[in-house]
Amino acid sequence: MDTALTHAVAVIGAGPVGQTTALLLARWGLRVILLDRRPERDPIGSKAICQQRDVLDVWATLGAEAIAREGLTWSTARTYNRDAELFSWSFADAGRSPLPPYVNLSQARTEEILDTRIASDDRIEVGWNKEVTGLRQDDDGVSLECADGSVTRAAYAVACSGARGGGIRELLGLDFPGLSFEDRFLICDIRADLPGWENERRFYFDPPWNPGRQVLIHPCPGSTYRIDWQVPPGFDLAAEEASGGLDRRIRQIIGDRPYEIVWRSVYRFHSRVVDRMRVGRVLLAGDCAHLLAPFGARGLNSGVPDAENAAWKIAFVANGWAPPELLETYQAERHAAALENLEITTATMRFLIPQDEAGWRARREILDAAAGSPATAAATVDSGRFAEPFWYVDSPLTTPEPGRPFGGRPPKGHAPAPAPGVITPDAPVTIAGRPDVSRLRQIVREGLTLLVAGDRDTGSPGDAARRAARAPLTVLGIDDVDPSGELAEALAARPGESWLIRPDAHIAAILPDADPARVTAAVRRALAMASPGDALPADV
Known part of the structure; x- marks a missing residue:
């Protein structure tokens, strides 16, 4: 340098x-x-x-x-049309992570x-x-x-x-490039005692207290709640406060309870x-x-x-x-x-704020049809798909494996089955000489990680991986570090497979056997040391 x-x-x-x-x-x-x-x-x-x-x-x-420790843990998201609940969903974990699915902080x-x-x-x-x-x-x-x-x-x-x-x-x-939405969103953090609201996110379409628009309510630590109102273009927060309109908005939601405004602002989304x-x-x-x-x-x-x-x-x-x-x-x-x-967030905003009368009519029809049918509502009503890791299925660093295909976008709150490009599920591990490591995600972030499933010796694929690159590399036999069997279950690991995991916990390759030539090719690809078009060993 x-x-x-x-x-x-x-x-x-x-x-x-x-x-x-x-x-x-x-x-x-x-x-x-x-x-x-x-x-x-x-x-x-x-x-x-x-x-x-x-x-x-x-x-x-x-x-x-x-x-994670200080954040308020919530796991259920509820969506309403006016005053009627349309559907709810909760997060599922394919592994055994000790971390909550989401926190608010x-x-x-x-x-x-x-x-x-x-x-x-x-x-x-x-x-x-x-x-x-x-x-x-x-x-x-x-x-x-x-x-x-x-x-x-x-x-x-x-x-x-x-x-x-x-x-x-x-x-x-x-x-x-892109677009900006004309409607504004009023955001208030309030501190109040709202029993039963502490552990759920609530989203309202067209509630009586914000007709024609949306309201989102998130719980936060310390009896604090974040409320987002969709408001019309040109909304004036100072005038709303001076007229008592902001107090009326809050009381329409929480009723005649004491509250304190911690912070408020108005945003335009892009x-x-x-x-x-x-x-x-x-x-x-x-x-x-x-x-x-x-x-x-x-x-x-x-x-x-x-x-x-x-x-x-x-x-x-x-x-x-x-x-x-x-x-x-x-x-x-x-x-x-x-x-x-x-793509995902723009589709949500177009459902929340249709751009023409045809869009508004289609939204009303979807919301009306969804009433009384949670399955229909979950599939058709777009109140936002929560963040999930991107799956590097088509990355030049990913080695595809026909026997482990990517199954596509899963239902809300679920993770896809492990496949090349997907982030690996977490699970407990026990590694000799490493009392500081108790789960898979901790060790994989130290460099490249090669997991070998079944009872075969890790030496040959491990040696091949080490010869392929000078990068930090950990080689582990799944049976050796997984006394509870939870890791093998989370991965759905098959005997003889080799799993190459990147430093960001994404799976670079799942090879059906531990053939050294295949391991070498996968390591080189994961580090951009080979073109994605390069020939790989036979049968890959």
Whole structure:
């Protein structure tokens, strides 16, 4: 690495995606500088409150288990039309994760917990009042010019500058196509005692207290509730408060109970994805790369997977464990994920806010037909599909296996059966000499992991995997680490199979046997050391 470089990676933006990126990069041993244009942290409002199990798992890996522990756990989502419940659904776990399927916790508290972890890591430097106004790249690195006249020089940069990241996108010459919705959403955090509401998310179509529009209610820790009202274009919050309208809105929901307003704001939602998420040595992550309507909680819950994908790939390239071509697969994988999230959330917004009379008529017909038929309602009423990991089935890093096909998008709240490209289910493991490891996801995030099912010796496939690359690699026999049988059950592992798992817990390959040549090919593909079109050993 060029001696003029002051850091391995510069992360632009100290929101939760930038914080996570910095912590993950430091975990791989890289020196990081975290730059933010603000003078200091602004801990205001709930903002992104819903955090999904796989995101909680990433944070737990970073020592931020407090996010899952402090967050309010909920597992049931209810959807109503006016006052009648249409359907409800709950999360199912194919593995045995100790983490809840979702928690609600204010973004301010999440950032506070992550800041504590950053402060304890001397590989991370934090720079406030560092607005990036210039960006130049060359063969050796990236130079970031800040408004205060300082210049930061790093080998790579990750832009996590949030919804207001237009300046960074402009510096990189990127477009940000998409659409913005005219309707506004009024968001209030209130503190109140609402028995029976503590553990459920509630979504209302056309309730009597917001006719013609929607209301979403989320429970949060400390008897706090987040209420989102869809309001018309031009809604004036100050006028609403002055007239007593805001109090009336709240009391129409909670009745004559004492309450306290903790925070309130008005948002306009957008559906936009940047045209490229990698430009040379710069990767874009989170809201800087994609703005999504919040129904389904796919903003922060897609930004953290961006961070993890970017971090392990930058680390593997920077440490010489993989070729530079690995970075382009960030674009291939995370841009596809962003486009899927855009498709899903835009469809939800078009159901919530039809764009013409035909759309309104179709929605009324769907809601009326769904009354009294939960199965019909669950299949046809779109109140938001909650965030789930993107499945890298078509990634150039994934080795397909006809005997383990991807089954397509599962019902709400369910995970797909394990297959190449899918994130692996979690389960308890016992590893000799590693008392710090109690579940699969902990060990796989240390590098590549090769699991061998059945009673065959792991030596031959393990040796092949080690010869294929210099990257960190753990080889485990499933029978050796799975005394309870829960891991084999979660994977539905078949005797003789070899499972190659990436550092972000996604399955790179499931090979029907432990043939060393196949293992070698799968490892090389998982690290972009071979073209997806390269010939593989016979019978693969």
